[in-house]
Amino acid sequence: MTASAARADTRPSPRKRAGNGAARWNDADEIGLDALVGHAGYAVRRFQIWIFQDFIKTLGDVDIRPTQYSVLTVIGANPGLSQMAVAKRLGIERARLVHLIDSLEQRKLVKRIKSKQDRRSHALHLTGPGETALAKFKRLAIEHERHVEEKIGKANRERLLQILAGFT
Amino acid sequence: MTASAARADTRPSPRKRAGNGAARWNDADEIGLDALVGHAGYAVRRFQIWIFQDFIKTLGDVDIRPTQYSVLTVIGANPGLSQMAVAKRLGIERARLVHLIDSLEQRKLVKRIKSKQDRRSHALHLTGPGETALAKFKRLAIEHERHVEEKIGKANRERLLQILAGFT
């Protein structure tokens, strides 16, 4: 009859309210998720939101967001990369990367150097201040990673990284 | 060699390029991520993008996105909920939920019923077609979940759900 019966999924009927229009149980905790538990995507989405919010908060004083951090670390580890190469490596659209680099360049953390080999492309480098700033960002990022450990446990975090290693 | 190794920050110098402007190694695979591996947030973000894209593709014929699916399942399992309750349960802003319900209501999958108890709120219910449609969506969602299994392995998926159970 109900949709839940169709799939024979979770639990014995969603305990219908007597009056049909009634919405008396506003206790947000007792609301069943039905088929939603057991969906990896839902859990991953919620976790990703939590982890990004913690990252943004932990790096709030230096005003660096996760995507900016990823761009800086890649450039820091591989100086001279083109925008195209960075975009491909991080799975970012090159159109989007333009604005990201613009922002980081305005903050004097990154500089574009016109390549001699290929005059279409720009070689990306950290500035002097950019390198010292990145070092600080990394310390804060490690602090953030400790928060993750506290949230899901050290062993679980290790296992998680292992499971998802193929996506990096 | 584990992620903990990332703790030893910037240090061993990122093998600087000789010519400064040079961007010769456009081979996107050989670009190191440095501190990025070992960051749970990065792996989770990439995985979440992959999993959502597969969900959207798998449920492409019925034109249902992950957020819509989550709203439908919660309403289906808990008929009569208010928008506020659904928003709280799913971690969606109530402002955003308005448009989601608008869309689902236009598609005749959900209906708002003015509550007698609290005339501010609307009790949310699936329509008849909505229930049969949701049953189909769930079958497709299970197919999507099989794709996840094929991607990371059955055991890993189970472990993942277990690790992130606290976020549902």
Added chain:
DNA sequence: GGACAATTGTTGTCGTCAACAACAATCTTC
């Protein structure tokens, strides 16, 4: 050597999504 295709950076648009702020209608509380 020259026409044609591909690549790089850039600009622009569109749609999704989270985060706020403000508002009218309605409930709750004192």
Added chain:
DNA sequence: GAAGATTGTTGTTGACGACAACAATTGTCC
């Protein structure tokens, strides 16, 4: 009954992914 909180709604902002188009440049093919 007045003051404050809650619910649904509208609107704005900004980050983000997906596309499309374009100029400049490079690569390819005949």
